[in-house]
Amino acid sequence: MKLARVVETVVSTINAPVFDGRRLLRCDLLDPDGEPAGGYLIAVDTVGAGAGEIVLLLDEGNSARQILGVAQAPVRTLVVGIVDEVALG
């Protein structure tokens, strides 16, 4: 899984059916120390994450489909947690 910060939301009307009624969040990837690592992922929210929050991203298709309860869908990235704290060392 990856650490990321919620930046903005992506809104679409025409999309693959799996995204109907789901919230898509654009999340900037972070280093463990909370600095931007470069790059971002658009993820399906499963936890109700809010603006600016540090979240856990799952980036693996089989797990993502299992969590969403769909057998076939073009989805691989989910927001699966909201991070309270990261401790290093």
Add this chain to the structure above:
Amino acid sequence: MQLARVIGTVVATVKSPGLEGVKLLIVQPLNGQRQPVGGAVVAADAVHMAGPGELVYVVAAREAAQALPEPFVPVDHAIVGIVDAVEPVGGRARR
């Protein structure tokens, strides 16, 4: 998934089995500021309505083929949504 801009179309008559009828578009991946990043790639249009100039989101790797009716096809990028807007996040903010 990543944001991308559709910048062209591809026509291929001779294709791997399973790709018949799949629309192929050239997409330029974008960074968070909607600026081009990296090289353009060819993506299957899984929403059947994307066209040049549109902002879309694209799924890469194995999951791309899952966007198509026949999921065991040689596709590694697929357009799975046309972006209406990219907005500030609403909803709960804990801190």
